Amino acid sequence: MKKNISILFAACSILMLGSCKKWLSISPKIEMSTDKVFSSEQTVKDALSGVYVLMKDQSVYGQDLSYRYIDNMASLWEVTSASMDESFNLHQYNKVTPQVDNIYGKLYNAIANLNNIIENIELNKSVFKSKDLYDIIKGESLALRAFLHFDLMRLYGPVPSKAESGGPKLAYVENISKEINVPISFEEYKTRILRDLHEAQLLLKNDPLLFYSAEALRSPSEFAKIANMNEFFANRTSRMNYYAAKSIEARVNLWYGDKPQAYEAAMEVINAKNADGTRKFDINKTRNALIGKTDNLLVCEQIFGLFDYNLPNKYTLSFANGQLFNGKNSDKIVKTMFGNTGTDIRELYLWEKRDYIGGVSKFITNKYNSSAMNRQIPIIRLSELYFIAIESSASKSTVQPLWDEYRATRYIAPKTLPVGEALLRSEILIEFRKEFYAEGQLFYLYKRYNSPKSEILFASALLSPNYVLPLPKTELGN
Known part of the structure; x- marks a missing residue:
């Protein structure tokens, strides 16, 4: 029947x-x-x-x-x-x-x-x-x-x-x-x-992503060199893949307070290697992506994202036209949130002041001003796995290198991880705001922390x- x-x-x-x-x-x-x-x-x-x-x-x-x-x-x-x-x-x-x-x-x-x-x-x-x-x-x-x-x-x-x-x-x-x-x-x-x-x-x-680099599966010319590969397996980071499932597992375990399991899952993704020994996902690629203005959405760091051909139109309607903004100038974002470092590459390259008819100015993010190959809405990025591992680890000295590397790739000064859950949460909140602005993740962190209004910038x-x-x-x- x-x-x-x-x-x-x-x-x-x-x-x-x-x-x-x-x-x-x-x-x-x-x-x-x-x-x-x-x-x-x-x-x-x-x-x-x-x-x-x-x-x-x-x-x-x-x-x-x-x-x-x-x-x-x-x-x-x-x-x-x-x-x-x-x-x-x-x-x-x-x-x-x-x-x-x-x-x-x-x-x-x-x-x-x-x-x-x-x-x-x-x-x-x-x-x-x-x-x-x-x-x-x-x-x-x-x-x-x-x-x-x-x-x-x-x-x-x-x-x-x-x-x-x-x-x-x-x-x-x-x-x-x-x-x-x-x-x-x-x-x-x-x-x-x-x-x-x-x-x-x-x-x-x-999953082909276990055996080939994300770049090889994403680049049409490199993908064409892989013998007998079904085209359905191209660009695996734009689909739910093995490492994305492992990353979501890390998210889930931290949400439920199971920190050892969250740490283990996050570190599997962070430590993943290609066949040649290079990192499967490399947080250091952020520098060239932002400074070169080639990848504002940091697709190079995305474990999973959704390819959206219409992103340029969405950027125009929501951001370039001034619908979504924060402040008339750089005071709120650059001074209050970033601390006016003058070096943080997100502060320098992901925000700009726009002037509109009638003398109105607005401070907008250009994160979604994406190039043709990088129209991918972020669902989970490598830097979040760093945060999960840092928060979940029982030994902060073990994850201090992760914190150092994260800060170095954003061009901000080294800083020792604080001792104590409350101080660590405060430090993570400060960085999380900068890192995931306009990516739909900050509300969930506030909820997991049950943040009082005083913590909501x-x-x-x-x-x-x-x-x-x-x-x-x-x-x-x-």
């Missing part, structure tokens, strides 16, 4: 759900026979590529979870009074319910499509000419499912330090069903994320920190 499934935008879409329906009851709107969708290797590849398209939607990593709403929630942009941006900036989520619900729905929509793939490639293994391709597609799908569920936890779940006292619970959706998916405990949710990541890593044991006097986005009303009955 033929089985029908929903493809791409069909499952769990906001537009298709009536007010009386629970969001996590997966009820397909558009149905297509699995005989057609999973009839060949190419159609399976297309189905997975469709998930990456969903992830680049403006409501998720194509904008709102990369540099707009998520960074408004971290007080990184100046906002207009009574605007949606101001509501996110002040953590007044009840004023932007459609937007908050939309993010939730889009993330679960992508998960639903991944579940379609995972379930149906198992039933259609015969279409694969290569076991490696089957393993990598399933591995990518499982790791992406874990990644998306984890971001749902980081947004809608409890502050980690308060999880034991209760808070919202989320469903970990692993199948396509019209039945309600029951929310589970904070700890069980972690177990399922890590289970997916570990299974994914086993399946990705033949540029916070409005009206802000009352609230790190838990409200679940859609249709979910509250679960």
Whole structure:
């Protein structure tokens, strides 16, 4: 008997759900026979590529979870009074319910499509000419499912330090069903994320990124030299790869307070080597990337990012046109945040003053002013693994070299890591703000630290920190 499934935008879409329906009851709107969708290797590849398209939607990593709403929630942009941006900036989520619900729905929509793939490639293994391709597609799908569920936890779940006292619970959706998916405990949710990541890593044991350099897989001329390599395996850092799954594992473990496991996972990525003994991911490449103005998004440091051909247009609309900015001049960014070092390459090369009609000036970041080959939205970068390892290590003398190297590559003075958790957190916050501005990560650090307003740089006097986005009303009955 033929089985029908929903493809791409069909499952769990906001537009298709009536007010009386629970969001996590997966009820397909558009149905297509699995005989057609999973009839060949190419159609399976297309189905997975469709998930990456969903992830680049403006409501998720194509904008709102990369540099707009998520960074408004971290007080990184100046906002207009009574605007949606101001509501996110002040953590007044009840004023932007459609937007908050939309993010939730889009993330679960992508998960639903991944579940379609995972379930149906198992039933259609015969279409694969290569076991490696089957393993990598399933591995990518499982790791992406874990990644998306984890971001749902980081947004809608409890502050980690308060999880034991209760808070919202989320469903970990692993199948396509019209039945309600029951929310589970904070700890069980972690177990399922890590289970997916570990299974994914086993399946990705033949990921080409383990055997070839990121540059060789990314450069068309170098990739062409690799014999018998399927084009699907090109540019592995623009897809969920083995090291990306390991990096997300490090993130997850630190979120849940499992520092030894976080340290181990982070160091595996940091220490990864190519066949010739060179570093798989090299933090020293940042210097040439920024000073040469060839790679403002630091694709050279990205473990995983989303290639977005439309980034130049997004840069123009959001940044060059002055929509997202902080200050009329360099005072707030250069003086207050960077400390006016005069040497920090991020301070010198990633920010600029723009003048607009009417004598208005704004200080904007040019991070997203990307070249043709570097239109890749950062999801996780090497420097974050350095921070995870530094925070997780039981011996700060062991990770002092990582801290020294990180600071040297940013052209800032050496500094001894402080002793004591509170002082270390303060130091990491200072650097994290500079490093991940406009990348959608600072809010999550504030949430993990449960930061008071006094720790939130540029916070409005009206802000009352609230790190838990409200679940859609249709979910509250679960």
